[in-house]
Amino acid sequence: MKNFSNRYMLLYALGLAAIVALVLTIVSVSLKPLQTRNQQAETKQMILKTIGIEATLEDADKLYSERIEEAKTNAGLPYYNYDNGIIIPLNGNGLWGPIWGYIALGKDLSVVGAVFDHKGETPGLGGEIATDNFAQRFIGKEWIDQPIVLKKNADKGNTHEVDAISGGTMTSNGVTEMLAKAFEEYSELFESWENSQAIAELTKEEQQ
């Protein structure tokens, strides 16, 4: 085996690092636009899913612009209008990292659909929040007066309780907190929404 001087080793390591850094930078910069586009399409895909539309990454853009309208509350928080109600974005923390989701509410503020995702929850445990099976538990629950909470052995008849994930208590608590936070932040929007619906009802009755 050849003997190399310390000086050679140091320069070798530095040179290697410099070359690698250059290659990675070039690739990262040149692929960035494509990756950003994919991420945006994925968000649109999630939002569409809450109202029951299964979009692919390719047609998400088109369907989104047809069905969804972006809006802001008076406080400047983003939400989305669709033909039958509103969609609220959710952001919170799970056990290992951020969790997020979207929840679609109908005219009467009952849940039409929900979708959740996570950065790094444990697959099979907390990671289950990203499954359709979990998201479907929210359908039909009500977003009035109080936020929806996740509970062990939730009462099926209670419209503010959803069954938590067994083995994923910390993540489930994260979801509960995330829902409570959104409920508070968007409370103004819900009130004005309810009022506008009440007015719509009244005018309808008058016309009849």
Added chain:
Amino acid sequence: MKNTDLIKLPFSKNNPILVQVLGICSCLAVTAQLKPAVVMALSVTVVVVLANVIISLLRNTIPPRIRIIVQLVVVSTLVVLVDQVLKAYMYDVSKQLSVFVGLIITNCIVMGRLEAFAMVQKPWASFLDGLGNGLGYSVILIVLGFVRELFGSGTLWGYPVLEKLGLYNIGYENNGLMIMPPMALILVGIIIWIHRSRNKELCE
């Protein structure tokens, strides 16, 4: 060793999974469905081939005392490249594979080939060795992905095969255990069993 042996042996008598029992972690994690299994197999093959060739080209310049670091840097770079390309062109698959792409860096097959082969062999031989081992790994992954997706979810590459065959109407149900990682371990065990019973010289 003959060049043809470099490709042939890893398929059977020196298979990285069946005989060397390397790369088991990723083989349990990504084979619940066929598509991620195939993408993972391709990614590992690309990484091990390129890493083998690069290290083989550099082998006479690499100071032995920092060789593991140099190998790791080369492998990591290749893996980050693969990850970036997947994110740009196959986003949904890259989401499914998530951390496992990054974990190719720690796949013992890659480091094992570099240390055992590429450090002392010429580039062409290293290329063949990398290809052989990558494909030997791929074969097992694809077999596992095929069996687990077919019996666990009733689909192949996302296409509902069993539903189209009408099996559910006559009372067939998917085997939920198939999509859990332990089942992959059991299947690998069964494959190793069959393999050893046909290659007696491998039995200890």
